[in-house]
Amino acid sequence: MAIERQTYKEQAYREIRQMLVDGELAPGSKVVVRLLSERLALSPTPIKSALAGLERDRFLVAVPHRGYFVPEVAIEDMREIYELREALDGIAARNAAGAPDAEGFVRRVLRPLYEEQRRVLDEDGGQGYSAVDVAFHRAIWHASGNARLAQILDNLGGQLRFASGSSSKVPGRVPEALDEHEAIMAAVAAGDSALAERLSRRHVRRAAEAFGGVVKTDSPTPYRPTN
CATH class of the missing domain: 1.20.120.530 (GntR ligand-binding domain-like)
Incomplete structure (x- = not known):
């Protein structure tokens, strides 16, 4: 089960990252877990893990009490x-x-x-x-x-x-x-x-x-x- 969860997390990371690179998620917009979960046919858990990883890799910005947003790069x-x-x-x-x-x-x-x-x-x-x-x-x-x-x-x-x-x-x-x-x-x-x-x-x-x-x-x- 641990391996399966890791696989789902990696899948979510790759697909959301590609969406960011392709411009499907606009700079300044909020990333909604529910919508991504529906789009990727994955539960919220791997989606949230992937978003945390994307924030660490500077693809997203975490705003306390508000969630993740797509940054506008300086x-x-x-x-x-x-x-x-x-x-x-x-x-x-x-x-x-x-x-x-x-x-x-x-x-x-x-x-x-x-x-x-x-x-x-x-x-x-x-x-x-x-x-x-x-x-x-x-x-x-x-x-x-x-x-x-x-x-x-x-x-x-x-x-x-x-x-x-x-x-x-x-x-x-x-x-x-x-x-x-x-x-x-x-x-x-x-x-x-x-x-x-x-x-x-x-x-x-x-x-x-x-x-x-x-x-x-x-x-x-x-x-x-x-x-």
């Missing part, structure tokens, strides 16, 4: 996330390049994802690019051989998408990002750990700069529950 929050991503993505790329079969990993995993990114950009006008981009980076995170690192990066990546902080929405950024992906792949395939780390850090830094360039104000957006 610009400064985005800067912090990108800063962490730069350092951790660099470590992941360095480790991936130092793996025994780095060249094979690029050939079997990264190259097909890269080609899919190109296809989506050329044929679909960029529709669906973000999902393939996430898969590309997630593959490197997991190839790092550091499960904790991959988990942290997945959480940070989710926060970026949840906050609409993806630089892929910046005009002209995607072609540049793809060139950077190609350079990172070449470094990983060559087993050049130092270069892979340097290129990956620069890639995230340029993404942050692109995002920052379209932000109209440096003032944080405060959390404001709407009800």
Whole structure:
């Protein structure tokens, strides 16, 4: 029974997190346990446990005596996330390049994802690019051989998408990002750990700069529950 309860909690966490990332739960809105329970066909217990976990992971805000709300993410929050991503993505790329079969990993995993990114950009006008981009980076995170690192990066990546902080929405950024992906792949395939780390850090830094360039104000957006 304990294993079953944990499974339901994990299911609730994944599905509610995806709802947040996809924008189904609007910033400032209250998260209603009953509605989520009906939507996911789960009892309130795993829903409440999942909400507590999402609050710990900064996807929700807990307001005493009022419940959980979807936060409006401040610009400064985005800067912090990108800063962490730069350092951790660099470590992941360095480790991936130092793996025994780095060249094979690029050939079997990264190259097909890269080609899919190109296809989506050329044929679909960029529709669906973000999902393939996430898969590309997630593959490197997991190839790092550091499960904790991959988990942290997945959480940070989710926060970026949840906050609409993806630089892929910046005009002209995607072609540049793809060139950077190609350079990172070449470094990983060559087993050049130092270069892979340097290129990956620069890639995230340029993404942050692109995002920052379209932000109209440096003032944080405060959390404001709407009800």
